[in-house]
Amino acid sequence: MSAKKANWTFLAVILFNAAAIVVLAIFARKISLTMLQALLVSQGIVLVPVLLCLIFTRTRLKGLIPCKKIKLTTALLIVVVTYLCMPLISVTNLISLLFVENEANNMMAGFEGISPFLLVLVVGILGPMNEEFVFRGVLYHEYRQSGRIIGATVLSSVLFGMMHLNFNQMGYAIVVGIIGVLLIECTGSILSSMIFHATINTTSMIVAYAGGEIGKDSEDIRNATVAINNLTYRETLCMGISVYMVIAVIATAIAGCLMYVIARNEKRTDYMDALGKICRIKRKEKLFSVPLWIAMGLCMAYMILNEAMTHMAG
Numbered sequence: 001m002s003a004k005k006a007n008w009t010f011l012a013v014i015l016f017n018a019a020a021i022v023v024l025a026i027f028a029r030k031i032s033l034t035m036l037q038a039l040l041v042s043q044g045i046v047l048v049p050v051l052l053c054l055i056f057t058r059t060r061l062k063g064l065i066p067c068k069k070i071k072l073t074t075a076l077l078i079v080v081v082t083y084l085c086m087p088l089i090s091v092t093n094l095i096s097l098l099f100v101e102n103e104a105n106n107m108m109a110g111f112e113g114i115s116p117f118l119l120v121l122v123v124g125i126l127g128p129m130n131e132e133f134v135f136r137g138v139l140y141h142e143y144r145q146s147g148r149i150i151g152a153t154v155l156s157s158v159l160f161g162m163m164h165l166n167f168n169q170m171g172y173a174i175v176v177g178i179i180g181v182l183l184i185e186c187t188g189s190i191l192s193s194m195i196f197h198a199t200i201n202t203t204s205m206i207v208a209y210a211g212g213e214i215g216k217d218s219e220d221i222r223n224a225t226v227a228i229n230n231l232t233y234r235e236t237l238c239m240g241i242s243v244y245m246v247i248a249v250i251a252t253a254i255a256g257c258l259m260y261v262i263a264r265n266e267k268r269t270d271y272m273d274a275l276g277k278i279c280r281i282k283r284k285e286k287l288f289s290v291p292l293w294i295a296m297g298l299c300m301a302y303m304i305l306n307e308a309m310t311h312m313a314g
Contacts, residue, residue: 002142002143002144002145003142003285003289004289005053005057005059005142006138006139007287007288007291007292007295008053008291009050009138010139010159010291010292010295011294013049013295014163014295014298014299015049015295015298016045016048016049017046017165018298020045035111035114038110039122039127040122043122046130046134046163047130047133050134050138054138064137064138064141064142065133065141066184066188066189066190067189067190067191068189069191070192070266071266074192074265074266075191075192077258077262077265078183078187078192078196078199078262079195081196081255081259081262082196082199082200082203083203084252084255085175085179085251086203087244087247087248087251088251089200090240090244091240091241091248092174092175093171093172094237096170096172097168098237098238100166100167100168100307101168101310102168103166103168104168104169104204108208116205116209119205120202120205120206123205124202124205125202128194128197129197129198131160132193132194132197133190135157135159135160136160136177136181136184136190136193137190139159140152143155143156143287146285146287148285149275151287152181152287153177154178157173157174157177157178157180157181158177159296160173160176161174161177162296163299165299165303166307176196176197179196179255180193180197181193183196183262185272185275186260186262186263186268186272187262187268188266188268188271260272
């Protein structure tokens with residue numbers, strides 16, 4: 001029944017999110033949120049329905065989400081793995097930009113005037129902790145109890161991508177989700193995926209500030225890129241993809257080796273070997289059910305409609 005609980009939980013998150021969008025649209029003139037407040041509200045929209053579902057189903061977090069301490073050396077190795085995985089995340093992002101707008105850069109445009117410290121705290125640390133708790137914590141481990149570990153990994157990562165409600169962020173969010181699950185399995189602790197995710201977001205914020213991207217939307221950055229390289233935007237993307245693809249293959253292979261080192265450091269190598277056998281065992285419980293299909297359908301419909309409206313406006 002764990003997969004069904006996870007599916008209902010994700011549907012609750014989507015419906016709660018939809019209700020929040022409608023309320024904010026209706027009372028747009030009365031409710032005026034700053035960008036920082038909007039970021040906090042968006043995190044609450046994800047967290048609150050999950051907490052309510054946990055209370056309603058009387059689910060004990062202690063027995064569901066592994067949260068043991070990890071060694072300092074493990075934490076440092078996770079940071080190294082994070083930077084090694086960034087080329088893979090970047091190339092996924094660049095491929096998506098061949099077809100859709102850069103939603104992350106559009107979000108950066110609204111960060112102008114916000115204290116760098118607050119932005120790093122909210123976007124770089126609190127946001128990743130919240131999202132890891134929900135997607136790699138609750139949802140992944142609910143799906144994992146079905147015995148379909150590979151399916152649980154992929155599905156929880158896809159749902160994490162869909163929750164961003166745009167095709168650009170969805171692509172690399174799926175990659176982030178899969179790597180986050182692998183780190184949890186290597187360490188036996190959700191702290192590892194939180195460190196991984198927080199390192200990505202914090203680094204992105206620092207780079208954005210250093211590169212002067214805060215306050216500029218994707219159109220501004222696109223024009224600047226074209227002016228510097230004397231190439232069309234699409235040609236610049238293709239060049240970036242070809243370079244990052246080679247780097248990503250090498251860096252990701254090294255990251256995979258370091259994950260084995262992390263597993264050894266946390267004395268999880270025997271468990272990881274046993275996990276491979278568990279993945280091959282057939283289980284009867286299905287991961288998909290009607291609530292999940294409805295939730296995924298709503299996400300896809302919103303993203304397609306949003307993309308169509310963007311093209312019409314352009």
